[in-house]
Amino acid sequence: MLRHLDIRDMLLIDRLELEFRPGLNVLTGETGAGKSILLDCLGFVLGWRGRADLVRAGASQGEVTAVFDLPPDHPGRAVLDEAGFAVGDELILRRVNGGDGRKTGWINDRRASGEVLRALSETLVELHGQHDDRGLLNPRGHRQLLDAFALLDTGPARAAWAARREARAALAGAEAALAAAKSEEDFLRHAVTELDKLDPKPGEEAELDSHRRAMQGAERIREDVSRALQALGAEGAEGAMLDAVRWLDGAADRAEGRLEAPAAALQRALIELGEAVSGVETALAAMDFDPGELEATEERLFALRALARKHDVLADDLAGLADQLRDRLGRIDAGAGEMARLADQVAAADAAYDSAAAALTAQRSEAAGRLDAAMAAELAPLKMERAVFETRLSEAEPGPEGRDAVVFAVATNPGAPAGPLDRIASGGELSRFLLALKVCLARGNDALVLIFDEIDRGVGGATADAVGRRLAQLASGAQVLVVTHSPQVAALGANHFRVAKSVAAGMTTSSVTALDDGERIEEIARMLSGEEITQAAKQAARALLQGRG
Template identity: 75%
Template sequence: MLRELHIRDMLLIDRLELEFSAGLNVLTGETGAGKSILLDCLGFVLGWRGRAELVRSGASQGEVTAVFDLPPDHPARAVLADAGIAAEDELILRRVNSTDGRKTAWINDRRSSGEVLRRLSDTLVELHGQHDDRGLLNPRGHRQMLDAFGAIDLSPIRAAWAARREAAQAMEAAEARLDQARAEEDFLRHAVAELDGFAPEPGEDARLDTARRSMQAAERIREDVARAAQALGPDGAEGAMLDANRWLEGAAEKAEGRLDEAMNALARALIELGEASQGVEDALGEMRFDPHELETTEERLFALRALARKHDTTPDDLAELAETLRTRLAELDAGEEDLSRLRAAVDAAEQDYSTAAEALSAARVRAASRLDQAMSAELAPLKMDRAAFETRVTETEAGPEGRDAVAFTVATNPGAPAGPLDKIASGGELSRFLLALKVSLARGNDAVTMIFDEIDRGVGGATADAVGRRLARLAEGAQVLVVTHSPQVAALGATHFRVSKQVGGEMTTSRVARLDHAARIDEIARMLSGEQVTDAARDAARALVG
């Protein structure tokens, strides 16, 4: 709900502070007093594109501030969240216009763009009148309005559309994979056969390389180790030391102990020599290998590395590559079967969507019939009982909200062709059509502030009273602002503002006053009688106010 509007140095307004109420707010005043200026200023702070020169003559800049109350579930909160602005129960919009044309905007003291203001305005305000291209006259919104009027649940069609899209995407992806597999079928079959025949294993490169280097090293040193074994054995050092030991044992009895220490040392040396000889023999045994094994190991190692280079990968990744290629080959072999299954899923999803779309179309046709009946009931009191309103539901391109196009059309006279509201109806007729349509579509507790700009133009008497009563009905549980020249409409307002023009020196300014009961009677009397307000006019005004 629009709670406050503050204007400084805009057009004919120097300073103005207005407080609006819930329900029906009416703005009256003589022609040219500046009622449209208020709408221009409100449109400016909401980011609407309008008049280029708004700053009051003599001022350096103009400024408009609008304060809105936001209930917890108000759709403006989602717009604020998208813009990264914290939502509060009070929304303050401020916009400044400099004389050089620069415009600066703030939302709750955060700098903002005009685009964010316009997105917010769609959730805050509806303007209805002869130039209503943002609301009821915009055909792009007619389907949404009809769905809201008919309380139509769109979740089944949206779910069916999502399932249809997912099924189609899955089939397209499978077809792309199959086409790619077919293009490389010969390569896949050859590569899989080659890899399966070779059967590479992870870590095999390191194992083969270690074994190869070990056998190569053994080949190089085994001859020297064998010589060492021979030099240490019975034909070498061991045999000589045993001979020396026998000779010493034969001489020891006559040496009277002089050889004991030497013989002990020799015994120890024989033990050490035996251990050394055994170690060399053991090493020599380990170095024994089959030259054919070395050749086989080298061939496997070189073939493994060549295969890795061929497939531009590492030897350790060849096994994984083989599994990947086998999978792709299996997809190719099973591709047609998968495609048949996916095509069946697409057909089923398409049928489900068609079923949901047909049910939705039928619901919209029923809702359109009810809306047409409601419009017929509303148009008669507005002296438009000869006009025919029709909600047309036609087929269009399928989408997540069905395959229906919805357009509100009207024929103003029997036998005349029907067409879009803004192309067929005259100014006064259009205003009444829009009012009847808004009343018919209203579901109560509107989140937006509805503004009607001279929607009662060209009507009077009982028709004006019918207009006023419909505006009052709209204002039940909502906020409606109406600029009016009709005393019948003004008399039904819950809050009444009078716009007047004042001339002081060479400066003309507009003033807006909130009227108490007595001032309101005088204003409605002026609207009834003209410049001279008579007692009879005041009595008539009191009768209208009731």
């Protein structure tokens, strides 16, 4: 609910504070008094795009503050939460228009963009007038209005549409992947065959290279090692040392002990020499290799490296590459089965969506009949009992909310063909169609402040009274603000404000005054009789006020 509106230095208003209350709030005044200025200022603080020259002449800046009450379940709380603003029971919007045209907004004393203000305003205020195009004159909004009347839950259809879209995307992606894979099928089969034939192992290149280097090294030094073994063996150092030991043993008895130490040292040397010979023999045995093995090792190593260069990978990655290529080839081989599975999922998703969309169509068709009957009941008191309101359904492109197009058509005269509302109805008729539709859609939801700007233009007498009573009916479940020139509508207001214009010191200003019962009689009498207020007009005003119950 809009509780307070504070306007400073905006258009013709120098300073104005208004306190609004629940129910039907009416604003009246002479033409040109500035009633529309209030709506301009309210639209400004809500972030609506409007006229640029809002600052009062001579002022450095203009400012508007609006205070709303937010009940616990108000949809504006979600907008505030998503935008990162603290949420409470009171919402204070303030917006300043500088003399240079710059506009700055605040939500609860925190800077806010015009985009956030506009998003929030959609949950706070709904403005309607003769040229209303939010839903009634715009066929794109007719389905939404019908759904609101039917209290339709489009959630299942939205979920089915999302599942259908995902299933189709999965199938399309798989088809594209399969097509791409098939384009390289010959390469994949050749590459897998080549890799499987070689059967590379991780780490194999390093092992082959080390073994090859060892064999190549052994080939180069084996001859020297063999010569060394010959020099150390029985025909070399070992044989000579054994001869020396034998000779020393034969002479030891005659050497009076002088040969014992040399003989012992020679024995130790023979032991060391034996170990050396054994070690050289072991090394020489290890150097024995088959020349064919060296050739085979080199061929294997070169084949690994050539295949790695061919696929632009490391030799150690060939085994992993083979697995990847086999997997891609496997997907091609399994492609037909996968496509069939995904196609079945698409068919199931299509069927689920068709079922949800058909359910929406059935519900909308039933609701269309009820809406047409409800509109007929509302149009009769508005002196349009001969008018026909028709909700037409046709098939449209499928979407998340089904596949129905909804258009409101009217015929204002018996026998005349029904046509688009904005082409058939006059200005006054449009206003009454709009009001009837708002009454039909009303569900006791007080989240929105409903503003009607001269919706009663072009009607009077009993019709104006019927318009006022419908507005009062709407106001029983929501706060309604009405700018009106109709005394019948003004008399039905729970709260009455008069807008007046005055000139002082060469400066024109507008003011708004909350009227008491006596002042209301004067204002309604003025609306009835014009500039000169007669006793008859006052008596008629009293009668209107007394008859509002």
